[in-house]
Amino acid sequence: MSEKILEIKNLSKRFADFTAVESVDFFVEEGGFFSILGPSGCGKTTLLRMISGFIEESEGDILIKGESMKGIPPEERPVNIVFQNLALFPMMNVFENVAFGLRRKKLDKKEIQERVTDMLERVGLSGFEKKKVTDLSGGQRQRVAIARSLVMRPSILLLDEPLGALDRKLREHMKIELKLLQKEIGTTFIYITHDQSEALVMSDRVAVMNKGRFEQIDTPKNLYKNPQTAFVAGFVGESNRFDIVKRDGEVITTKSGWDVTKHGLDFTPKELFVRPEAFIIDPADELENIERFDVKIKTILFDGANTKISASIDSGDELLISLPQNAKFEDLKEGDKVKVGIAHNDLKCY
């Protein structure tokens, strides 16, 4: 196990009328890609600003490489931020932007020249030194912002939704690029986002944040497969959600009267979540441990590989079911009745 580069201990931030961050505890390993995922207003930016030193914590402690950051101003912390709007200096060219921090450290000219050139090469911007930042494309500006922070060789690089302003295509591209860049450079990244796909694709570990608290810290895969709270199940990935009104042994009943069997249930859940892709359409008879039922197709929502069926069950509950785009289900159409199964494991109760 690698060293803990950042440790957050019981960190809280209270403002006059509300609590933005409430007793958050976590650590980040050196060289990791850690994401904090949450809806807007959940306190993730406040948390980031506390780590960078722009906001003072109300309670708790932040340790970077084992050292408490209490009372240390932003300019002296070994962390750098890539801002949401990038905050490139418009009156400077690319080279001056990247060299800004090094010049503040009063390094000698030759070293600055070398480090900036090297950094620009790594982010694929060699030859752009003299360009004005206002003349660059969105992706290039992004890379200048990252280079400007990374050239400082921070222990941790904080990224505050830096892909938010990009268009979809470029965002998809930058996601992969960022992950590769992080692997290559090896700096610890802490990435803040409300976009679950960004968090899942890039991170080694993801913390899901809601109302100032961490709901779950896990690997992207675990987060998706085994959400520990109803919020995580609902926020990460798509889910069919049902209110549960009663339980009779292993049989639970949804609000509209759909009875489902869930094995090994020892509490009365309030909510049931099922992922669209957890449904098996037309399951083979020999499959065991699955719950079978009939649905009627209401409409097919075609979206390439993401195509889904909107279907209803007898009770009236509506379901979204992923429809694999292969020859087997080619002929399905509106109004058809289909047999559907769900593995008991995929019924998530909270």
Next chain:
Amino acid sequence: MEKKQFNITFYLLVIPVLLWLVLLIVLPHIDLLISSFKADNDMGEKVFSFANYMAFFEDSIYWRTFINTALYAIGVTILAFVVTFPIAFYLTKVVSNKYASFLTLLLLIPLWVGELVTIYGWMIILGDHGIINEFLKYIGLIEKPIPLLYTDLSMTIGLLYMSMLFMIVPIMSTLESLDDSLIEAASDLGASKWDIFTKIIIPYSMPGITSGSIIVFMLVIGDYVAPNILGGKSSLWFTEQIYNEFLSTFNWNEGAAFGFLLLFLSSAIVWIALRLSGQKLERVGQ
């Protein structure tokens, strides 16, 4: 390129402007320009001559006055920047929006009452029996009033006071567009407060500073009221020379020549200043 269709509204809007420009600005200037090249010959007839312009360079009182005026104007411009920049920064970045507009309004008030009235106001404050002297006497610091009025000090105060606003407004408008995250980013990259000020805030607001400086410099160098009323006997202002030529010695040709010299020389100073500071006039208008 598509041909633009000019309709009647366009002409209705543009004709008053053109009339104004041509009749009240262009024509009188041409007339003055012609007049500035005329001088009496030995027979007392008006003939074409450079004599009016030569007089400026030959008679040291004239060009000395001009240099004195120009240096003063540069000084007041720099002072105006030093005094107003913190105010502009405070109003745009520190104080909340609610109060900022009210405080900006307060800044405008001196402009509403006109230059002459504000200058008389300063006379009341600075005079021998003015507020400052009376107060100093009252607390026993002085026995005889210190001469504040009719000095270079009072003139500088007057010039500064009437031109300050023209420095503050353009600076405020550039500072308003300065994103706070630029300041945070600089601080994150290890910049001290001083670095942030000199490397981020000042360069960013340079277009505003430049346009403010041009306006203030031109206003001050061409001002007549403040130097005339608040200035002492020794502080001769170039506009006063022009005034004298027109209204004391009735030498309109000489006065016209001085007027054009003022225009060209002050424009030249602005041009040189722009070149030296690496600013472009096109960017200033933004």
